[in-house]
Amino acid sequence: MNYTKATTRSVNGLVVKAEYEGVQPKIGQVFFLEDEPAVRFQVIGIEKSDVLVLLNLSEFNIKQNQQLYSRGESLLLPVGEQVMGRVFNSFGQVIDGGEPLGSVDFVAVEDDVDTHYRPAATNSIIETGIKVIDFFAPFVKGRKVGIIGGAGVGKTILITELMHNVAKSGKEISMFVGVGERIREAYELKQTLDENDTMKNTIMYLGQMNDSAALRFLVGRSAATVARYMRDNTKKDVLLFVDNVYRFLQAGNELSTMLEESSSEGGYQPTLFTDISRFQQNLSSSDKGSITSVQNIFVPADDLSDPAVVEINKQLDSVIVLSREAFEQGIRPAVDLLATNSSLLIPEIVGKQHASLVLEVQKILQKHKSLEGIVAIIGQGELSLIDQNYFKRAQELIAYFSQSMAVMEKRTGVPGEYVPRQAMLDKIDGIVNGA
Numbered sequence: 001m002n003y004t005k006a007t008t009r010s011v012n013g014l015v016v017k018a019e020y021e022g023v024q025p026k027i028g029q030v031f032f033l034e035d036e037p038a039v040r041f042q043v044i045g046i047e048k049s050d051v052l053v054l055l056n057l058s059e060f061n062i063k064q065n066q067q068l069y070s071r072g073e074s075l076l077l078p079v080g081e082q083v084m085g086r087v088f089n090s091f092g093q094v095i096d097g098g099e100p101l102g103s104v105d106f107v108a109v110e111d112d113v114d115t116h117y118r119p120a121a122t123n124s125i126i127e128t129g130i131k132v133i134d135f136f137a138p139f140v141k142g143r144k145v146g147i148i149g150g151a152g153v154g155k156t157i158l159i160t161e162l163m164h165n166v167a168k169s170g171k172e173i174s175m176f177v178g179v180g181e182r183i184r185e186a187y188e189l190k191q192t193l194d195e196n197d198t199m200k201n202t203i204m205y206l207g208q209m210n211d212s213a214a215l216r217f218l219v220g221r222s223a224a225t226v227a228r229y230m231r232d233n234t235k236k237d238v239l240l241f242v243d244n245v246y247r248f249l250q251a252g253n254e255l256s257t258m259l260e261e262s263s264s265e266g267g268y269q270p271t272l273f274t275d276i277s278r279f280q281q282n283l284s285s286s287d288k289g290s291i292t293s294v295q296n297i298f299v300p301a302d303d304l305s306d307p308a309v310v311e312i313n314k315q316l317d318s319v320i321v322l323s324r325e326a327f328e329q330g331i332r333p334a335v336d337l338l339a340t341n342s343s344l345l346i347p348e349i350v351g352k353q354h355a356s357l358v359l360e361v362q363k364i365l366q367k368h369k370s371l372e373g374i375v376a377i378i379g380q381g382e383l384s385l386i387d388q389n390y391f392k393r394a395q396e397l398i399a400y401f402s403q404s405m406a407v408m409e410k411r412t413g414v415p416g417e418y419v420p421r422q423a424m425l426d427k428i429d430g431i432v433n434g435a
Contacts, residue, residue, distance in 0.1 A: 149322030180247025
């Protein structure tokens with residue numbers, strides 16, 4: 001076997017520059033440290049004719065003039081039936097403390113080489129049983145849904161409930177990607193999925209808060225690679241849950257600083273658009289199957305105008321906005337009903353009844369918002385009969401969209417609620433029409 005050798009020349013955090021000998025390596029190729037094969041580097045760029053820009057994927061302290069070698073391969077991840085129900089790191093190593101995988105197939109980590117987006121063959125709606133989501137931001141097979149909110153407003157609980165409700169049927173393969181989140185949250189999620197017998201249909205990839213920026217940035221590509229393999233090599237569609245996309249971009253920003261790149265708007269990396277576009281492209285569907293993704297997006301300082309949040313928002317089909325105001329009022333899930341939106345609420349996808357009801361509900365909620373200030377001063381009884389009617393219906397709708405979560409049942413003692421989509425539409429129709 002022919003080896004490519006390289007010698008480290010400079011180190012800046014996780015970014016290593018090295019001179020190589022022999023055939024020019026490819027982007028994404030993996031190098032190893034001599035005498036320490038567990039220490040890995042990935043080629044992310046080539047300067048001049050013989051200088052590689054490498055990303056240190058290990059916690060090992062690298063120095064100048066150390067020897068590296070490569071066998072010409074990319075990072076390889078395990079795939080197949082044996083990976084179901086297991087937890088992996090960015091390298092595809094099992095980290096759940098269970099038995100070794102044994103003999104499995106492997107797939108190389110790479111970006112989606114087919115840049116032509118092909119949506120799922122049909123606009124099939126995936127019922128979640130969560131009223132506010134099924135009504136304002138329905139899941140459509142092969143599309144992308146975002147859950148946007150600041151710290152502590154219930155993003156992780158909501159995505160866990162979605163996994164509980166949607167993945168339990170076992171008709172689809174469920175994947176969870178944890179990017180930059182707390183170890184405790186990943187442990188609690190796995191525990192919840194084990195208790196509800198849904199972990200057996202789930203694959204977890206974690207680049208946790210204590211991992212380096214390189215691993216937090218890589219984990220998205222690793223999980224997407226496995227998702228595409230499962231999409232194209234099984235007869236099941238893939239449901240991919242990401243928590244948290246903002247942390248992925250944050251890791252990219254840390255790496256950009258180490259690469260000494262100039263910051264763009266808002267202090268983010270100049271490759272912000274490219275990073276998020278490539279991430280979303282890797283989660284596209286194909287003519288062989290679909291990848292439906294649900295993505296949590298952290299909002300720094302509750303600022304929805306943050307450049308990174310705006311850029312992510314542009315690439316989603318539906319956006320569920322969580323409100324701190326609603327959270328403080330005790331509304332669960334704490335969804336901002338007016339800010340939440342979807343480009344999929346058209347009769348051709350959701351049906352005429354659903355599409356027309358959304359317009360009516362939005363009209364009532366807008367009227368309610370315009371009347372809140374008046375009611376706070378003079379009281380509801382001083383409104384005209386028509387405005388009183390609008391205000392009352394809006395309050396009924398807001399109350400109806402609150403819902404207890406099954407994954408919180410042990411903490412609150414309140415049984416979780418699952419509402420079929422058609423039953424939800426009929427109930428809202430009754431409220432809107434004053435039944």
